[in-house]
Structure formats: structure tokens, C-alpha cells
Amino acid sequence: MTTAFVTRSTRASRIAMIIAVLALIVLAAAPWWAGRADLRLMGEIFLYLALACLWNLMAGYAGLVSVGQQAFVGFGGYMLFALTMFGGLHPVVAILAGGVLAAIVSVPIAILVFRLRGAYFAIGTWVVAEVFRLSFAQVSSLGGGSGSSLPVDVVRSLADSRSGREALAYWLALGAAVVVIGVVYAFLRTRRGLALTAIRDSEVAASGLGIDIWRTKLEVYVVTSAFTAIIGGLIFLQKLRISPDAAFSVNDWTAFVIFIVVIGGIGTLEGPIIGTLLFFALRETLADYGTAYLIALGAVAIVVMLKAPKGVWGLIRDRFDIELFPLSYRVRTRDDHQGN
Structure with a gap:
């Protein structure tokens, strides 16, 4: 007999939690392996x-x-x-x-x-x-x-x-x-x-x-x-x-933060994480180019808003139907003999 039940947890979210815990342990030890x-x-x-x-x-x-x-x-x-x-x-x-x-x-x-x-x-x-x-x-x-x-x-x-x-x-x-x-x-x-x-x-x-x-x-x-x-x-x-x-500074503490959220995916928990990584990757790569760095950030924001209004994570979520932070309710089914 098949039984339906409601859950938030998914296989992707459980794997993401394990990876997050391991990453946190590595990051906590950074003072012993990273430079100043x-x-x-x-x-x-x-x-x-x-x-x-x-x-x-x-x-x-x-x-x-x-x-x-x-x-x-x-x-x-x-x-x-x-x-x-x-x-x-x-x-x-x-x-x-x-x-x-x-x-x-x-x-x-x-x-x-x-x-x-x-x-x-x-x-x-x-x-x-x-x-x-x-x-x-x-x-x-x-x-x-x-x-x-x-x-x-x-x-x-x-x-x-x-x-x-x-x-x-x-x-x-x-x-x-x-x-x-x-x-x-x-x-x-x-x-x-x-x-x-x-x-x-x-x-x-x-x-x-x-x-x-x-x-x-x-x-x-x-x-x-x-x-x-x-x-x-x-x-x-x-x-x-x-x-x-x-x-x-509105530029440092608000404009850059808005950029991070918009390109990552507003209204999601995963969005700011992806947006932060993308922002710093662009900053560290283009910082030596002066004002071109800010122009590049603006261009990236425009392209993302036009091609992926929900941000990078919104694009990934819509395509693969995954959620790393289980907030949505999902209906799952299972056979009773398998659940026992």
C-alpha cells in the first residue's frame, strides 16, 4: 500500500548539510592553514x-x-x-x-x-x-x-x-x-x-x-x-x-549587498551565498582594472536581471528542482512495507 506524506527535507538538502558541516570544520581551522x-x-x-x-x-x-x-x-x-x-x-x-x-x-x-x-x-x-x-x-x-x-x-x-x-x-x-x-x-x-x-x-x-x-x-x-x-x-x-x-557608505554596505542578492537570487537562502561568492570572484579578478571593475559589475547585474530575473540560484532551482535549505513543503509517497 502506498502512503503519501508531507516533508521538507530532500536528498539534496541532506547532502548539502553534510558538506556544510565539513566545510565549516575546515574554515574554522583556517588560522592554522591560511595566510594573513x-x-x-x-x-x-x-x-x-x-x-x-x-x-x-x-x-x-x-x-x-x-x-x-x-x-x-x-x-x-x-x-x-x-x-x-x-x-x-x-x-x-x-x-x-x-x-x-x-x-x-x-x-x-x-x-x-x-x-x-x-x-x-x-x-x-x-x-x-x-x-x-x-x-x-x-x-x-x-x-x-x-x-x-x-x-x-x-x-x-x-x-x-x-x-x-x-x-x-x-x-x-x-x-x-x-x-x-x-x-x-x-x-x-x-x-x-x-x-x-x-x-x-x-x-x-x-x-x-x-x-x-x-x-x-x-x-x-x-x-x-x-x-x-x-x-x-x-x-x-x-x-x-x-x-x-x-x-x-551607501556604496560599500548597501549597493554591493543589493548586487550580491540580485545576482544570487532574491527571496532565497541560497541566493546570497552564491551571490557573495560571485561578487568576490569578480572583485578579486577585476579589481586591478580600476573603474572597469565597477562597469563589469553593472554589466553582470544587467545581464543576470535580463536573462535570469530570479538570479543564478533561481535559474538552477527551476531547472533541477533542488533546494539546499528545505523550506518548501513537498508531498512524497512510499510503500508501507518499505517504510517499516
């Missing part, structure tokens, strides 16, 4: 991956297309400097505290910008980021417009040796990427995640089903803001110096 430059590059890749996953959660699932997430990257970076220099906190504690403060600050911001829709919402988030940039540029104790460097005693509190500090920064970046991916994945598998998917597909239909659209979007905005600030703190922990223009 490689560690910094991989740390940067992990931080961009985390930012891309967070922006994808907002735009790809909640429909909140923000071009102002650099506000929270910069906020997290400045909180690292302020809380360590004036509050005496350990850098890691300061980074986490910056995430909490960002979550608190994001609530009134959300109440304001959620009144806007579409392109107006996007512009509103950019205006908020500019307000943040101009505000921190006026704080003379943090260097004003020229910025500030992290004090030597704060840097040494991380580890006694330079190699130890670089290894810790790398592990924090790797851990942040793993935590962000895990949190987003776990969230999307909950009832809130199901509601978010319904909102993405049709707000009208979701509202008709009794889903509180405003509250769900607020939760996503607050969570992504908090984690984005934490990532911002980790970014400037690696750089050891901060300035308003660097902290609130």
Missing part, C-alpha cells in the same frame, strides 16, 4: 554574506526594499568605538550591546518610514542613513568628520599577539555568518516565517488570512537592524578605524 591576507579576505566574505542574508530577509521576504542599511552598519561601528573608549566595555561585549541599542533605535525609525511605500520607503531609509552620518560627524569625541582609531589598549584586550587578534576577528566573522544564516533559516521555518512568505506573495491575501502585516514587518526590521549593527561592529573591529564616510 587570506584570513582577512575570508573574514570580509563572511561579513558581506551576513549583510546580504539580512537584506534579503527584509527585501526578499518582507518586501522592505531598503537602501539605507548602512545606517545600522555605521551605528554598530560607532557603538563599538564609543562603548569601548568611554564605557570601558570589552570589544565583543560592546558589539553585542551595539546590536541591542540598534534594535531599540530601529523601532521609532520603523514607525516613521513604514508610513512610506515603494520607492518612497527606499528613499526614506537612505535619508535616515544620511541623518546618522551627519549626526556622528558632529561628535568631536569620536573624531568628528575625520574619524577615529581604536585605542591600542582596546585592541590588545582582544589578544596579546597580532596573530591571535586576527584569528579572533576571523572566528567572529565566521561565527556571525553562521549565526545569521541559522537565525534566518530557523525564522523562516516558524509560523512567523510562513506568514512572511505569505506577505511576500500577496499582502492582500495575507491580510485576508488574518496576518498582522505591520507587526510582522516590524519584527523583521528590528531583528535585521540589530544583526546589521553587530556585523557593522565586526567590520570596524577588523578595520580598527572609523569615519562617517566609511561607516555610512
Whole structure:
């Protein structure tokens, strides 16, 4: 007798999980086999991956297309400097505290910008980021417009040796990427995640089903803001110096992130991973060509949007019907005597 059942797990997702665990073990051991430059590059890749996953959660699932997430990257970076220099906190504690403060600050911001829709919402988030940039540029104790460097005693509190500090920064970046991916994945598998998917597909239909659209979007905005600030703190922990223009750069922390998500596949968990790898492959290959590098990125984005509107992963998924992160429900059949 054949029995039908509903499942999320697939053979591809199980294989992907095994490969991910093995890759994570190898990456965790990188300070013992990779060079200093490689560690910094991989740390940067992990931080961009985390930012891309967070922006994808907002735009790809909640429909909140923000071009102002650099506000929270910069906020997290400045909180690292302020809380360590004036509050005496350990850098890691300061980074986490910056995430909490960002979550608190994001609530009134959300109440304001959620009144806007579409392109107006996007512009509103950019205006908020500019307000943040101009505000921190006026704080003379943090260097004003020229910025500030992290004090030597704060840097040494991380580890006694330079190699130890670089290894810790790398592990924090790797851990942040793993935590962000895990949190987003776990969230999307909950009832809130199901509601978010319904909102993405049709707000009208979701509202008709009794889903509180405003509250769900607020939760996503607050969570992504908090984690984005934490990532911002980790970014400037690696750089050891901060300035308003660097902290609130729309090009570095939003434009490149949007590029990553769009070419990888918006509205999927696999998309930001593929997009991050493609972005850094292009950057490392074309960086020596000056402005041609940016032109090439733009050309790639245009080609992908025209030929594969769902991104590279969307093209792969539609062709081979695979899902590495099992979020969709699938109906499977089996014979009872085989299942026993």
C-alpha cells in the first residue's frame, strides 16, 4: 500500500548539510592553514554574506526594499568605538550591546518610514542613513568628520599577539555568518516565517488570512537592524578605524549587498551565498582594472536581471528542482512495507 506524506527535507538538502558541516570544520581551522591576507579576505566574505542574508530577509521576504542599511552598519561601528573608549566595555561585549541599542533605535525609525511605500520607503531609509552620518560627524569625541582609531589598549584586550587578534576577528566573522544564516533559516521555518512568505506573495491575501502585516514587518526590521549593527561592529573591529564616510557608505554596505542578492537570487537562502561568492570572484579578478571593475559589475547585474530575473540560484532551482535549505513543503509517497 502506498502512503503519501508531507516533508521538507530532500536528498539534496541532506547532502548539502553534510558538506556544510565539513566545510565549516575546515574554515574554522583556517588560522592554522591560511595566510594573513587570506584570513582577512575570508573574514570580509563572511561579513558581506551576513549583510546580504539580512537584506534579503527584509527585501526578499518582507518586501522592505531598503537602501539605507548602512545606517545600522555605521551605528554598530560607532557603538563599538564609543562603548569601548568611554564605557570601558570589552570589544565583543560592546558589539553585542551595539546590536541591542540598534534594535531599540530601529523601532521609532520603523514607525516613521513604514508610513512610506515603494520607492518612497527606499528613499526614506537612505535619508535616515544620511541623518546618522551627519549626526556622528558632529561628535568631536569620536573624531568628528575625520574619524577615529581604536585605542591600542582596546585592541590588545582582544589578544596579546597580532596573530591571535586576527584569528579572533576571523572566528567572529565566521561565527556571525553562521549565526545569521541559522537565525534566518530557523525564522523562516516558524509560523512567523510562513506568514512572511505569505506577505511576500500577496499582502492582500495575507491580510485576508488574518496576518498582522505591520507587526510582522516590524519584527523583521528590528531583528535585521540589530544583526546589521553587530556585523557593522565586526567590520570596524577588523578595520580598527572609523569615519562617517566609511561607516555610512551607501556604496560599500548597501549597493554591493543589493548586487550580491540580485545576482544570487532574491527571496532565497541560497541566493546570497552564491551571490557573495560571485561578487568576490569578480572583485578579486577585476579589481586591478580600476573603474572597469565597477562597469563589469553593472554589466553582470544587467545581464543576470535580463536573462535570469530570479538570479543564478533561481535559474538552477527551476531547472533541477533542488533546494539546499528545505523550506518548501513537498508531498512524497512510499510503500508501507518499505517504510517499516
